[in-house]
Structure formats: structure tokens, C-alpha cells
Amino acid sequence: MSKLSYLGVLAFILLGTVWLEIIMQAKVLRKLKRLILTLIPVVILFVIWDYYAITNNHWFFDETKTTGIILIGFLPLEELLFFITVPIASLLSFEAVRSVIREPAGDEK
């Protein structure tokens, strides 16, 4: 187990879903503006939760299994990347399922 352990898990999540963009034509990554505008509020809300949890010692991170890079005073780099990676993986999964289960969601043409 190295300092890259947590990052490795995030890499697995990303590699496990990016193929859906091409193979299942999920069309998430190519809608970059829509993706970034989705991520901004989600990242903010979960950084707030993380701030509360970290400062109140709800959870903490093994220093031998994380890079040790801390952003804005409390936020481990991996946590910020988690809040970006997991929503992207969720959207890729959702859109991949949608490409076969065509169900109206009100955002189509």
C-alpha cells in the first residue's frame, strides 16, 4: 500500500466508466459545459459536508495511503477528486443506461 492508494481507487472508478462515453455513446464528456455546470454545485455541497466531517473528526485519512496534499487548509486532494470523479462516473452510467432504456426525461429534443 502506497501513498497513491486512494488515487488508485479513483483511477479505477474513472477507467471503469470512461469507456461508456464511446462504446455506449453516453455523450457526457463531450458536453463539457453542461458537465462543469453540474459539478460546481455538487462539489460545493460536498466540500461543505467534508469540511464539517473533517473538522469534527467524523472521518480521517491514512497519511501513508494518501498523497498528503491538503487544499484550502483541510481538504485532501483525493477528496476533491472524489467529488469530481464519482459524479462523472454516475452520469456516464446514467446516460449509458439511457442509451438502451429510452425513457423521456424532458431534456431531449
Add this chain to the structure above:
Amino acid sequence: MTYLQIGIIYCLLAIIVDLLILKTKVLKLKMFWISYIIVLFFQFLTNGVLTRFLIVRYNDFATIGGDYTTKVPPLIGDGRLFFAPVEDVFFGFSMILLTVSIWIWLGRKNIQREPISGPPPKWWPKDRWYGTKN
């Protein structure tokens, strides 16, 4: 507040955003629940790694279960589900619902509404999956 209390608040917030504020009603979509089950499986897998190997640790005063800050948590039991605190399910669900709801809302607001996802690859069994409701 405990981890469970915050988790429930965030889930309620996400549900209110989806049903009442943005009115995306993602919760009523069959395809949302299918993708959620798939994501949940991978949450159990990846979160299991993060918690089994104590990369992320939880203090017992914050969680339902006992103290696993220095020892390996159980696979299932004592407030743990695949090594991770059961509260993580609320964390994950609120994150996923909020994400999909905002994504759909932006599409409805004509922010990169098109192209819609699909079609699936040619080898996909069309008669069984494709065009359920089209």
C-alpha cells in the same frame, strides 16, 4: 450531528431538489434506478477497498457501529456494509441524485441539450433492451 443525521438531511435535500425545486423528477425514472443499482454495486466495491484497507477511517462517535479506527471493520455487521459504514449509502445516494437532477435540469434549460446519448453498439440485443419506450 452524527454521520447518519447529515446523510439523511442531504438525502432529503436531494429529493426536494429533484421533485420540488428543479422538478426534474429523476426519482420517477426507471433508467435512474437501473443505473443507481449498477453504481451502488461499484460503490460497495470501491468503498470496500477504501475502508477495508483503512485508507479512510471513521471515528465511532460519528457512526452507528463500533470503533474501527485501528482495526479492520467487519464485512457486514456492526453498522458496516461491505466494510464501509452503512451511512455511506446515504452519502452516495444524495450525491448521485443531486448530480443527475442538475444534469437533466441544465439540459431542459437548453445547456447542451443535444446530442442525446446513444445509440448503443450494433451488437447490443435490440429486441430485448432497445426501444422500450420510444
